[in-house]
Amino acid sequence: MSLLNATRIERIRRLSHALAITEGGSHGPDHSERVLATALTIGKQMQARLDILLPAALLHDIGRKEESASKGKICHAQRGAELAQPILRELGFGEDDIKAVCHCIASHRYRRGLAPQSLEAKILFDADKLDSIGAVGIGRAFLFAGQIGARLHNPEVDCSATLPYSLEDTAYREFQVKMSKVREQMLTPVGRLLAEERHAFMLTFFDQLTRESTLSIPKQLS
Secondary structure, eight states, X not given: OTTOOHXXXXXXXXXXXXXXXXXOGGGSXXXXXXXXXXXXXXXXXXXXXXXXXXXXXXXXXXXXXXHHHTTTSSOHHHHHHHHHHHHHHHTTXXXXXXXXXXXXXXXXXXXXXXXXXXXXXXXHXXXXXXXXXXXXXXXXXXXXXXXXXXXXXXXXXXXXXXXXXXXXXXXXXXXXXTGGGGGGGOOSHHHHHHHHHHHHXXXXXXXXXXXXXXXXXXXXXX
């Protein structure tokens, strides 16, 4: 990690936070910091290049502001990779390392587009997805639901008949539609282990929430 002295790391972190703070909510600076911590944890276990993972994790969402402004027409992963290139050059990264970092950023979304090819890109993908499940994922889902004014819980509703950004776009709907499928998407063995643990917690949490939310009034009090 010779290129990543304290000064360079702090410059990358400040830039990342400045761009992420405008997004706020579930994609604020704390999200990038958690993804960074998870990516480095996995990376150390898998002997990945941490000098590639660190800038990639901190910069992976810097294109979100433009994606939001375009209402989804711009892919934040691809745009983030484009924005990262001049930043990394200014910090003195070599062209090969810039290419490696930008591949991680461009492929971290991996829906219909670019698939992660390098070990570091696969680790960043897993770290980003892991932040959407488990206790943190549940917290982020409730945060988003609160921002759009959704209900607290709706286990009685068929999620296939509901719409995103609606009253029924609850944390539970997010769990059914997206969060419950994340463990199947993991690309690294360490990521899979972490995902299984977090998935099990989500099952327990939403089961408990459903029980508490559907309690009936005792007959002697009704």
